[in-house]
Amino acid sequence: MRGVRTRLPAMLLVGLVLAAVIVLVAVAGPILWQARADALTGDIRQGPSGAHWLGTDALGRDVFWRTVVATRSTIEMAVAATAIAAALGTFLGAMIVSAGPAVRTLGDRVIDLLLSFPPIIIALTFTAILSPGRASVVGAIGLAFCPQFARLTNRLALSVQERDYVTVARLLGVGRFRVVTRHVVPNIAPPLLVLTSVGFATSVVTVSGLSFLGLSVQPPSYDWGSLLASGLRNLYDNPGEAFGPAAAILVTGLAAGLVGDGLVRHMDPRGTSRPHRAVRRSADPPTAGDASRAGGAAPVASVRDLSIRRPDGRELVHGISLTVDAGEIVGIVGESGSGKSLTALALARLLPRELEWSAAHLNVNGVDLADPAKAPPARLATELGIVFQDPSSSFNPALRIGTQLTEVLRVHAKMSRRQAHALAVSRLAETRVSSPELRMRQYPHELSGGMRQRAMIAAAMLPEPKLIIADEPTTALDVTVQADVLRLLKQINTTHGTAILLISHDIGVVSSLCDRICVMYAGRVVEELSVEDLRRRDVRHPYTRALLAASPDTASERDGARLVPLPGRAPAAEDQGPGCSFAPRCPLAVPVCTEIVPPLVAEPSGNAVACHVETAAAEVRS
Amino acid sequence: MTHTDESVLSAVGVSAGYGSGPRSRSVLHDVNVAVRRGGTMGIVGESGSGKSTLAQVLVGRLTPIRGVVRLDGTDVRRLSRRERFAARRRIQLVPQDPYSSLDPRMSVERTLAEAIDPRGRLRAGAHRERITELLESVALDGSAAKRLPHEFSGGQRQRIVIARALAVRPEVIIADEVTSSLDTSVQAEILELLLDLRERLGLTYVFITHDLAIAQYMCTDLSVLYLGTVIEQGTTDVLTRPAHPYTELLRDSRPDPSGRSTPAAAGGLATEDAADPANPPSGCVFHPRCRYGPRTHEDRTRCAVEPPILADLLPSRERRAACHYPIKAVIQDEEGP
Numbered sequence: 001m002r003g004v005r006t007r008l009p010a011m012l013l014v015g016l017v018l019a020a021v022i023v024l025v026a027v028a029g030p031i032l033w034q035a036r037a038d039a040l041t042g043d044i045r046q047g048p049s050g051a052h053w054l055g056t057d058a059l060g061r062d063v064f065w066r067t068v069v070a071t072r073s074t075i076e077m078a079v080a081a082t083a084i085a086a087a088l089g090t091f092l093g094a095m096i097v098s099a100g101p102a103v104r105t106l107g108d109r110v111i112d113l114l115l116s117f118p119p120i121i122i123a124l125t126f127t128a129i130l131s132p133g134r135a136s137v138v139g140a141i142g143l144a145f146c147p148q149f150a151r152l153t154n155r156l157a158l159s160v161q162e163r164d165y166v167t168v169a170r171l172l173g174v175g176r177f178r179v180v181t182r183h184v185v186p187n188i189a190p191p192l193l194v195l196t197s198v199g200f201a202t203s204v205v206t207v208s209g210l211s212f213l214g215l216s217v218q219p220p221s222y223d224w225g226s227l228l229a230s231g232l233r234n235l236y237d238n239p240g241e242a243f244g245p246a247a248a249i250l251v252t253g254l255a256a257g258l259v260g261d262g263l264v265r266h267m268d269p270r271g272t273s274r275p276h277r278a279v280r281r282s283a284d285p286p287t288a289g290d291a292s293r294a295g296g297a298a299p300v301a302s303v304r305d306l307s308i309r310r311p312d313g314r315e316l317v318h319g320i321s322l323t324v325d326a327g328e329i330v331g332i333v334g335e336s337g338s339g340k341s342l343t344a345l346a347l348a349r350l351l352p353r354e355l356e357w358s359a360a361h362l363n364v365n366g367v368d369l370a371d372p373a374k375a376p377p378a379r380l381a382t383e384l385g386i387v388f389q390d391p392s393s394s395f396n397p398a399l400r401i402g403t404q405l406t407e408v409l410r411v412h413a414k415m416s417r418r419q420a421h422a423l424a425v426s427r428l429a430e431t432r433v434s435s436p437e438l439r440m441r442q443y444p445h446e447l448s449g450g451m452r453q454r455a456m457i458a459a460a461m462l463p464e465p466k467l468i469i470a471d472e473p474t475t476a477l478d479v480t481v482q483a484d485v486l487r488l489l490k491q492i493n494t495t496h497g498t499a500i501l502l503i504s505h506d507i508g509v510v511s512s513l514c515d516r517i518c519v520m521y522a523g524r525v526v527e528e529l530s531v532e533d534l535r536r537r538d539v540r541h542p543y544t545r546a547l548l549a550a551s552p553d554t555a556s557e558r559d560g561a562r563l564v565p566l567p568g569r570a571p572a573a574e575d576q577g578p579g580c581s582f583a584p585r586c587p588l589a590v591p592v593c594t595e596i597v598p599p600l601v602a603e604p605s606g607n608a609v610a611c612h613v614e615t616a617a618a619e620v621r622s
Numbered sequence: 623m624t625h626t627d628e629s630v631l632s633a634v635g636v637s638a639g640y641g642s643g644p645r646s647r648s649v650l651h652d653v654n655v656a657v658r659r660g661g662t663m664g665i666v667g668e669s670g671s672g673k674s675t676l677a678q679v680l681v682g683r684l685t686p687i688r689g690v691v692r693l694d695g696t697d698v699r700r701l702s703r704r705e706r707f708a709a710r711r712r713i714q715l716v717p718q719d720p721y722s723s724l725d726p727r728m729s730v731e732r733t734l735a736e737a738i739d740p741r742g743r744l745r746a747g748a749h750r751e752r753i754t755e756l757l758e759s760v761a762l763d764g765s766a767a768k769r770l771p772h773e774f775s776g777g778q779r780q781r782i783v784i785a786r787a788l789a790v791r792p793e794v795i796i797a798d799e800v801t802s803s804l805d806t807s808v809q810a811e812i813l814e815l816l817l818d819l820r821e822r823l824g825l826t827y828v829f830i831t832h833d834l835a836i837a838q839y840m841c842t843d844l845s846v847l848y849l850g851t852v853i854e855q856g857t858t859d860v861l862t863r864p865a866h867p868y869t870e871l872l873r874d875s876r877p878d879p880s881g882r883s884t885p886a887a888a889g890g891l892a893t894e895d896a897a898d899p900a901n902p903p904s905g906c907v908f909h910p911r912c913r914y915g916p917r918t919h920e921d922r923t924r925c926a927v928e929p930p931i932l933a934d935l936l937p938s939r940e941r942r943a944a945c946h947y948p949i950k951a952v953i954q955d956e957e958g959p
Contacts, residue, residue, distance in 0.1 A: 164723035168783075171681060171715055172790060173707050174740040182736065186727045335805035449669075478668035479832060483875035505805065508835075508877035550810035552835040563839070565814050566807035569775055 012262020018255035026072040037065040045237040054240035057230060066227060067244035073223035075252070077138050077216070078203040084142025085203075086196050089149020094180075096150065097157045111154070114147035120206055124215075132215040141206050145199050152195055156188035163187075190264045197260025201253035208249055224248050299323040300466045300499045301347055301384070305360035308342050308351065308523075314573040316355070317342055317523045318597075324467060329493055329500045331514035333507050333547075337570055339523040340503050344469050347501070348386055349376040365466045382412050385460025389472035391452035395444035402440030405459050412463060427458040431488055450481035454488065461492060468492070471503045486513050507551055511535055519544045522570055522581035525600055529607040540609040540618075543582045580612070588613045629656035629692075630826050631680060631713065631794050636689035638679050647900060649675040650850045652689070654932065657794065657843075662820065662827040664841030664858070666834060666872070670899045672850040673830045677798045680828060681715045682706075714787035718799040720779035724771040730757070730782055731767040737789035756785040759822075760815060777808035784815065788823070796828040801836065813840060834861055834876055843940075846872070849899050849907045852932055856941035865935055865948040867912045906930050906946065914947055922947060 041060040048055045054063040096107035114122070119141070126140030160166060161184065169179050204224075210216045211225025219226070224245035231242030301324045308317040317339040324330045334340040345351045347362070349369055362370040365383045369376055388394045395404055405427075406420035415423070421440070428436035431454045444452060453473060460468050470489065474482035490513060492498050504510050510517055511534050519527040519541065527541035539545055549564040568585040571577075580586070583593040592612050600610040603618060633655045639648035649672045657663040665673050678684040679691060682698065690697045693709050701709055717723045724733060734756055735749045736742075754764045760781040771779060780800060787795055797816065801809040813836065819825055831837050837844060838861050846854040846869050854866040864870040909915040909925040916922050924946055932944040 163725075164717040164719060165725045167683065168715060168717065168723060168786070169725075169736065169740075171683070171710060171713075172737050172740050172786075173711050174736060178740070178742065182728075183725050187725065335807065479834065480668060480871055480875040483877070486877065506877065507806070512877040547806060550807045552810075552813070552833075552839040562817075563810040563814055565811035569777070569808070 009262050009265050011258050012266055015255050015258025015260075015262050018251065019259055022071065022075065022252055022255060025068055026075040029069045029071050033065050033069055036062060037069040045234055047238050048240045054244045055238040057238075057241055058234060063227070063231070063238070063241045063244050066222065067224065067248055070223045070227055070245065071248065073134075073217060073221065074204060074207055074211075074225070074248075077134060077141075077207045077223070078200055078252075080138045081141035081145070081203045081207065082196060082200045084139065085145035085199055086149050086192070088142065089146035090153045090192065092146065093150040093153025094157060096154050097161070107150075108154070111147050111151050115151060119144035119148075119202070120209065123206055123210065127210060127215045132218070134217055137207060137210050137216040141203055141210075144206075145203065148199070149192070149195060152191060153188065156191060157184055160184050160187045190267050193263050193267075194260045197256045197263075201256040204249055204252050204256070208245070298326060299363075300326050300328075301364045301501065303343075303347060303359055303362045306343065306346055306357065306362065307359070308339070308346060308355055308357045310573065311354050311356070315523065316573050317346075317357075320520075320523075320525050321600075322347075322518060322525070324499050324501050326466065327493065327497045327499055328516065329490075329502060329514045331502045331504060331510035331517045332520055333504055333510045333517060334520035335505060335547075335570060337522070337572070338520040340520045341471050343520070344471050344501060344503050348384055348469055349380065350386070378412070381408065382463035383465055384467040384469060385463070385465040387453070387456050387460050387468060387470040387473045389475050391449055391456050391476065392444070394456055395452065397444050399443075400440065401442055401444060401447070401455055405440070405455070405462060408459070408462055424458070424462065427461055428455060431455070431458040431461070431492075432484070433458065450477055450484070453477060453481070453485055457485070457488060457492070461496070461498070464496070465498065467499045467501065469501045469503075472505065473502070474509060475505070482509070489513060507534075507547055519547070522576060523573070524581065524597075524610065525608075526582065526611070527607070527609045528600070529609075530605075533605075533607060540603075540607070540614045541582075541611050542586050542588050542613075546585075580610070628658060630659040630694060631828070632656040632692045633676065633679060633686075634690050634692060636676075636679055636686045636691065638675055638684055638686045638689075640675075640684075648687070648850070649899065650679070650686075653847075653850070653852055655680075655845050655852065655855075657826055657828055659793075659826055660820075660824060661842040662829050662840055664837040664844040665828065665830045665847060666832065666837045666844060667847035668832065668872075670849070671847040672899070673832075673847055674798055675850075676847070677715065677796050677828065677830055681713055681796050682710055683715075711790045712792055713794045713796065714790060714792040716780075716783055716787050716795060716797045716800050719803055720776050720783055721771075721803075723783050724779060726771055729768055729770055733771075733782065733786055734767075734789055737786045752789070756789055759788060759819070760785045775808075776804050777811055780804065780812050781815065784812075784819070788819070792825070794826045794828065796830070798830045799832065802832070809836075816840070834872055837861065849902050851907060851944065852942075853908065853945070854941075854943045855932065860941070865941060865943040866908075866945045867914050867949065868908045869943075870949060871911070871913075906944075914949070919947075 038061065041056065043052070043056050044058055044060040046052060046056045052062045052064065054067070057063055057066070092107075096104055099107065122144035123137070123140040126143055127136050130136035130140065166179060166183050169183055174182070207216065208223065208225035208228060211223050212229045214226075214229070217223050217226060227245040228242055231245060234241050302322070304321045305319045306317060306321070307315055307319050309315050320343060322330075322343065332340040332343065342351065342355070346357055346359070347364060351357055357372055359370050362368070364380065367377060367380055367383055369380070395401065402421065402424065405424040406417065409415045409420040409423060410417065425436045425440060428439055433439055433451055433454045439447065439451070439455065447455060457473075468489075473489070474485050477485060486509065489500055489502070493500055502510060502514055511531055514531055516528065516530055517534055518525045521543050527539065527544050529539060533539065537548055539548065546564070546566045550566055552563060566585060571581055571584070577583070577594055579592075579594040579596055580589075580598050583589045586593065590613060596612070598610045598612045598615065600608045601615045602608045609615065633653055636650055636653045637648065638650045639646055641647055653672075653676060655663065655665070655676070665676060667673050675684065679686055682691070690699065692698070693712070698706065698709060728736070731753055734753045738749050738752055753767055757764055757766055762778065762781050762785070766774070766782070771782070774782065800816075801812050804812060816827065817840065820827060827840070829837065829840050838858055841858055843857055844855065844860045845852050846860065846866065848868050854860055854864065854869045860869060861873055864873055903910050903926075905924070905926040905928055906912070906915070907929070910917070912925065914922070915925045928946070930944045930946050932942045935941045935943055935948060
């Protein structure tokens with residue numbers, strides 16, 4: 001169907017159709033077919049036949065029509081029970097949220113207690129206390145399911161209330177009631193809808209279950225549950241008699257589930273306009289690698305023509321090459337989405353499973369890792385150490401620091417417990433973790449952020465790797481702690497000769513620590529230069545220049561100069577054109593820039609730049 | 623408080639915290655901050671220094687335990703209900719995270735309409751012109767109005783948040799780490815936008831940041847917070863020529879792109895992380911980390927016992943520092959022959 005703008009998800013459509021049919025049957029059933037369902041015939045306990053599609057019961061009544069007519073009774077009861085549960089539960093949950101701390105704690109405990117009983121037990125108890133009958137069953141099931149609604153409302157409302165947009169709305173003078181109706185309710189509605197649909201399905205089952213036990217509708221009225229009960233007694237004479245109500249219960253539950261799930265998907269603001277798949281693929285993979293440095297010490301890590309792709313084939317990193325020499329500190333600087341972290345993860349063979357990658361050459365300290373199909377050898381764990389951005393999630397919170405530090409040594413270096421402990425303590429002391437012996441016995445949460453990051457560096461240093469990959473190691477830290485961690489990395493580099501690959505978005509951090517810097521933009525290295533040139537602001541690529549002009553760190557040194565924002569934004573992986581990815585934002589762009597990807601061209605100084613305009617200018621100069 | 627007369631917003635002797643009873647947590651201790659009309663007061667400090675708590679107090683979200691918040695010299699507690707509603711709208715907050723500060727289910731248009739008309743008294747279409755104007759003022763296209771927040775990048779979202787704050791024609795905007803989740807180039811855009819708006823609309827900012835370079839770039843005045851107390855205050859030369867050892871430590875901790883070695887590295891005392899805010903040290907709260915304090919100068923035992931008060935150093939230049947032994951260079955330079 002073309003021309004339909006807001007497409008309903010298929011599952012919602014199926015669910016809605018099913019639900020509509022059920023509602024129609026529930027409404028029309030008793031009006032149209034009551035007579036057929038109640039008509040007594042002589043054919044008792046017949047199997048399915050042309051005249052009676054599901055056969056007949058003990059009194060010769062048609063099972064199919066009885067199931068159809070019973071729909072209203074069951075659906076009515078289930079709807080009423082779900083409505084009671086949802087209304088009462090949501091109300092209670094909301095009350096608990098808005099109450100004071102004492103009531104909130106008490107309310108939470110009571111809900112916990114109620115939730116620990118299966119709802120059917122609660123419903124049974126209530127029904128037994130009240131006398132059996134339709135009304136008491138509805139009330140009992142409503143009460144039994146309301147704690148679930150209360151709990152969910154409570155949790156959701158609490159989390160939404162802490163959102164900044166609710167805070168800001170209050171500051172703007174939006175009244176309490178309006179905040180609830182405009183911000184809180186719409187944002188907690190989808191999960192509540194799912195619960196309602198699940199609750200309805202469960203109510204149908206519970207209503208039928210209680211009726212099956214004879215606690216609900218009393219003869220001569222009937223519903224699916226009582227039909228099922230009598231059908232079960234005649235199961236051997238006419239299986240159809242049990243099949244009818246059972247199938248009805250199943251289909252109703254299915255419809256409720258489909259509608260609930262479908263609605264949620266339909267209501268998600270992100271779901272309505274997914275980025276459409278682009279058709280075009282970037283044509284020619286660029287041939288970088290011209291810039292791989294000749295001579296010097298043997299590299300501890302080198303990669304050539306590394307490409308990383310998403311499962312849909314979109315390329316995130318486009319054939320980049322990189323070497324880290326022994327004892328060298330190399331920085332990769334770039335903004336989010338530039339592929340800097342992916343490159344680092346690929347070196348350590350730690351890319352997320354769903355990403356595909358390939359490289360002409362990938363080698364870390366003599367270990368060949370270029371084959372994506374081959375698992376990296378265990379030895380890799382001792383060839384390189386990794387320090388991640390978030391020190392709070394890189395340790396296992398349930399294990400003591402000591403256990404985690406000594407693990408590597410005992411597994412890979414086959415050290416004894418005591419040896420490993422001694423080495424770990426000395427490493428902690430070396431990374432300036434205060435009272436190292438005490439820290440070994442502590443859990444990660446007992447350390448401050450800075451201490452944890454130092455401990456993480458100690459952990460990375462334990463197997464004496466030749467290379468440490470540090471991915472934004474100081475981004476989560478305070479500036480004073482950052483300064484210390486950077487000094488620490490420098491010190492490790494000088495005393496142990498460990499090479500470091502530092503990934504950062506902060507050009508200031510990179511230029512204060514690194515010897516050589518790669519600037520990445522949209523999955524490519526656009527410039528490679530020595531730190532001296534960067535400090536002198538002697539940069540070639542227009543992007544590097546723009547980055548310097550936009551960062552207040554360096555701008556503040558030029559008296560009174562304003563920051564120069566970079567126009568536009570970095571292209572997403574799906575809308576990259578065939579040429580230089582920076583061309584649309586580049587002040588120097590010429591027509592060729594949008595057509596051909598500029599190769600990374602090495603200069604005599606050892607620096608390299610990927611820019612048509614710059615390369616042409618350099619040729620003119622020489 | 624010499625500034626009180628011309629200051630549009632000020633916190634006077636404010637102590638504040640969270641919770642009550644035995645589990646309460648005190649965060650700010652006797653903080654004095656006066657925000658000059660048309661100026662930008664930078665609040666800098668490390669995490670746990672109480673920067674965001676101070677923002678909450680200034681914006682009226684958190685009632686101080688002691689002390690008062692003054693708006694145009696009037697204690698906000700003395701205002702009537704209606705006056706307080708109006709006062710609240712004069713001070714707007716731009717929170718840090720542009721992802722959690724926009725309701726994901728409300729279009730930009732509805733978000734702005736709510737800010738213009740929080741009680742929903744006018745019909746929905748009445749604000750169209752104003753909305754277009756607001757979007758233009760933050761350099762967003764009018765077509766943005768119909769879209770939902772998730773369709774925008776982080777920088778664009780932050781523009782929308784700023785537009786929403788401008789919708790009520792505020793006098794003071796409290797910007798709480800507004801660029802810390804943005805990329806460098808986008809950060810520059812937002813900072814320039816804020817500077818531009820300050821000029822065009824005559825706004826006053828309270829600018830909370832952990833990034834000293836940004837503070838120096840954006841602000842006219844600075845207050846340096848450490849463990850909930852203001853330890854130094856003055857114009858932005860606080861950062862270029864600090865009088866308090868902590869401010870000096872902050873300055874020297876900045877990654878130094880020129881590659882010169884940093885003086886603080888020599889002392890090595892910076893390795894002590896900030897103390898636990900719940901359990902601050904005795905005397906001067908900074909003394910365990912101070913390179914001029916009792917750790918290096920044995921005669922300076924006073925630091926560990928007697929809390930220094932925030933005192934004027936240079937009456938002419940509006941510089942205050944809470945230190946028994948402020949760094950002399952600042953004073954001598956000013957008073958030199």
